[in-house]
Amino acid sequence: MLDFCCDYKNGAHPAVLARLAETNSQTTGTYGFDEYSDAAKEKIKAACKAKDADVFFIAGGTQTNMTVISSCLQPYEGVVAASTGHINCHEAGAVEHSGYKVLALPHHDGKVDANELEAYLKDFEENPSRDHMVFPAMLYISYPTEYGTIYKKEELSDLRRVCDKYGLTVFLDGARLGYGLTSPECDIDLPFLAGICDVFYIGGTKVGALCGEAVVFPKGAPAHFITMVKQRGAMLAKSRVLGVQFDALFTDGLYFKIAKNGIDRAYELKAAFERKGYKFYIDSPTNQQFIVLDEKTLARLEKKVNFEVWEKTADGCTVVRFATSWSTTKEEITELYKLL
Amino acid sequence: MLDFCCDYKNGAHPAVLARLAETNSQTTGTYGFDEYSDAAKEKIKAACKAKDADVFFIAGGTQTNMTVISSCLQPYEGVVAASTGHINCHEAGAVEHSGYKVLALPHHDGKVDANELEAYLKDFEENPSRDHMVFPAMLYISYPTEYGTIYKKEELSDLRRVCDKYGLTVFLDGARLGYGLTSPECDIDLPFLAGICDVFYIGGTKVGALCGEAVVFPKGAPAHFITMVKQRGAMLAKSRVLGVQFDALFTDGLYFKIAKNGIDRAYELKAAFERKGYKFYIDSPTNQQFIVLDEKTLARLEKKVNFEVWEKTADGCTVVRFATSWSTTKEEITELYKLL
Amino acid sequence: MLDFCCDYKNGAHPAVLARLAETNSQTTGTYGFDEYSDAAKEKIKAACKAKDADVFFIAGGTQTNMTVISSCLQPYEGVVAASTGHINCHEAGAVEHSGYKVLALPHHDGKVDANELEAYLKDFEENPSRDHMVFPAMLYISYPTEYGTIYKKEELSDLRRVCDKYGLTVFLDGARLGYGLTSPECDIDLPFLAGICDVFYIGGTKVGALCGEAVVFPKGAPAHFITMVKQRGAMLAKSRVLGVQFDALFTDGLYFKIAKNGIDRAYELKAAFERKGYKFYIDSPTNQQFIVLDEKTLARLEKKVNFEVWEKTADGCTVVRFATSWSTTKEEITELYKLL
């Protein structure tokens, strides 16, 4: 059966797996101090044009969000996010379990609006009860968002300006960063992100790795970050497993090449649905496409293809998600088209 | 200067203080096991007609909310509250600091709507990703709410029914319970609350005590609750301090008599503002009154009387709060009227 | 029945209670910003000769320990304490519940030894695995200790020197500070403590108050400490309750006068036991006296006088604690003597 459920249903990109095999019998350092992690860090710093950056590899996304957020905030601080942000919805309360409040703002197709953020921060600053409230101290945004949308360069610059004005750090969740940066609508790149974020991560799990996310602190990490990584259980003993994979992904631009495949297939998929007259829930320029299905079509399609049910609409239809990935083939899109 | 800022700016009701003085030289038990705490617990159980209840005294409201919520929830669970709920706004993230998420619903003059709650719980139950989400397991409501409003008996019964259907416990924050139960609009009483709540507290700090809240678990407390109270730092060594005060408050109905004074003065204050043509932000039947002031009136009044600035309106006016209490006098209302 | 169980079984010192009564009908500020708290803070700063100090009032000891420790440590840090330290034994895991490890060192009659501390810190510093360990960052000591003993000035200076060398802050738990500072064996005073500690507290609950501890940060508190106090549920709305009491205790040296009564009675009690040939478990110069009782004497005494059972000895005897306090009378000691 065709499967467009998500972008982490296959193994690793063959080149990544090959690199794991090639290096398998070597003896290396551990706990982040292995030569492959070192090499991968250098390649990522070069790709970001951020020579003072600190880079760390962590096995998964929720773990990364939880570790970064709880390591950067003071106890009296919280993290601002869109109501639809992954940390606010689908991480089982990992941020709160670590002791921190997610301060949710309304979302606009998954995005935070700079003016609304500024109004919120101004209100907080002027609130006579603010010492009894959680201090907004970090902005969490996803790129692409949970709805597949991406911020324009100007939107990101506006958010940064507001954060600077009110003293917030900026953390960008790049679980699907590759699919954002290779979208035809994208007007930014890694060096831009490194310039605008205090910390962000480059997602590997969804872009060709077996597992792994690369956390980048362009201006340097908090003191003793690795001890906090250990404390949150987020340090792999055999750290080479992540190092080797990111070394492969950042050799000869592999990461972007394979992400681009996900985007090319997504645009073909989008065109397929359009041609067949389907209605889109949102206009997504990345590898997640949200389609509105009536009951009958839903029933018909789910017998032949796997996709994810997202939410119900007021009029009884269902929003579903079709995701392409680095491993999606042109053939799969052709087959899908026949089924629509 | 006249002061209507809040209901905790004076000491204790004279009868409460007298009881502290009378018992001062006695030697008593400690850590909750003193004879005055015992007596007060019996009186509260009798007032609630809840003979199987467990009652505990805790010094303050935030402490009570934090201790109760974090003692009743499993790690994967969260507490549902109105977006305006005290735990969601003005407790500096105490619930999240304890590891739990506040799941905010829209408020209606400070209240949670049973239909909206049901829709939210149904959505959660049907959500295919629910194992990646925080499980709604407790409903937190305030009575009166942070806007001074109170739930009707029917509204509370509806909330209880929804909570039963979806397996939530009900926790009622009664920081100002006396002012709710003595409002002319109130159609419930303590035994009704004991029947409908899994846990609630009877606020003392704002109703005549120096400090202290009485937590009531009508069907019994969680195992080892006192150890969790100790762990959260919420156990007073000299527990008699709280026991003596609640013993006094629940002797001869003192708690309700003095709360009623707050309500009587609130209605006089309300009438005073009405007669002078002021606009109310909300129609509150309890001791907190929310008035909308234009800039000029605000500037004029704040020179002569203390009140709390609540929030700005879209058209540049200011919502302010005037609170009466057990200690407010008729004379103070008369003086205020002259200033309006 | 005579009662020497502990030093918090009576109400407040009459002068403290009188001050609460005198000020009861006044209208004051709240949440720490009332005139009595302000006055008490000034008096405490003067008594400590620490004009740059920040002073806060918190209702109880466990709450104070938990709030101070969790507000001062980074997530990767822990607090070093004697194995017998109150935070390590009798606070139900409040420090760990806040997320921090208590790093226990062997005790010597309740005290930490500076050489052992230095050896421990040196070992940590040289440990190649230290990034996988909890960083010792604060020293917690009690004065008097849980065994009634007190540190000599030189011992405290040695501890401070070691802490400076290894970058630890010093936190002194003064739940019974009055009884330490008025002991004939004491060679320090409040200004000395203010010079040697980063933070300490002056216990009120056990020295004449209904409740309340005064936290002193001689060099200033961590940023936004009051928000962290609020978050831990440790902020009283009616803060005057603590302010008025400490204002009374620090007027005309009342705190020390009444503590001295506890010490004078303790020495009489000590003499009484000595004259009757009882064996002491420890040589305590403060208000807690630890006596070793054989089974028969234990059975005989516990019918006539209340005291606390501490621990069993290897040879089947029982260590018990007799505590005097600010309220113990000469008559009580005389009566006790007759019973021994």
Added chain:
Amino acid sequence: MLDFCCDYKNGAHPAVLARLAETNSQTTGTYGFDEYSDAAKEKIKAACKAKDADVFFIAGGTQTNMTVISSCLQPYEGVVAASTGHINCHEAGAVEHSGYKVLALPHHDGKVDANELEAYLKDFEENPSRDHMVFPAMLYISYPTEYGTIYKKEELSDLRRVCDKYGLTVFLDGARLGYGLTSPECDIDLPFLAGICDVFYIGGTKVGALCGEAVVFPKGAPAHFITMVKQRGAMLAKSRVLGVQFDALFTDGLYFKIAKNGIDRAYELKAAFERKGYKFYIDSPTNQQFIVLDEKTLARLEKKVNFEVWEKTADGCTVVRFATSWSTTKEEITELYKLL
């Protein structure tokens, strides 16, 4: 250079890697619900003769300890461990960061003694202050221990009996379980462990996997364990990565075969040191060998072979650890012998 530093410096066993490669292009379920995880779970349940068991795969050891412990304990409970237990020493306070106290008992070559455990639990039960203390509720033991030693069947049965008597659950950390179960001194097997533990884990990272530990709850897991796994950041999206590896390890007894290689090499290494007259710090029957080196020998050896410095002895010698593993070859032992 020869390397005996630890047992996680190589990649995966070739058969494990081969299985990852073979299955790489397949599309599978996610978040623990993939067919390889399912198959691996069945094989582990069969190997444990525990058909009612719940099995989960988690990426690393600290993560597993933290997730299991914090999911099984109530807030007022703590976990008892040897002072040398990994959770007490080398996990950066992960258990405390989750809110729980590690209650350390003296160790005997890394082991907990059942009589000492019983004495400790009896003392707790009889302690009149126990409601102010952390309740011992789980026993954590390692097999093999951090010193390479293993418990005899009778010792484990005694510990279980004591835990039953006092109501503790038993959690066994099997990070190196393979090296324990294939030791010539071992008198237990997986079914015995499944009978005696409430939860234990079978370590993969140190026994042939790239990463991964298999957590086994023989009588079933706590409710909603997977949500708690997610909340602690311990759930891999691409769960097949762990499933495939454990499927390979538990096919045709591979796990035990390769662990046995580590043991065989360890005994050869032991014999080599013995023949050369080296002194052992501890008599270890597993893959970690602890040797005492004088300063000169240390200086000489560390130029030619990697090993881990463990601790200093009182007389200025150094305890070092040599670890063999599934990948150590006879040739490496022969080369090492020449260097000694």
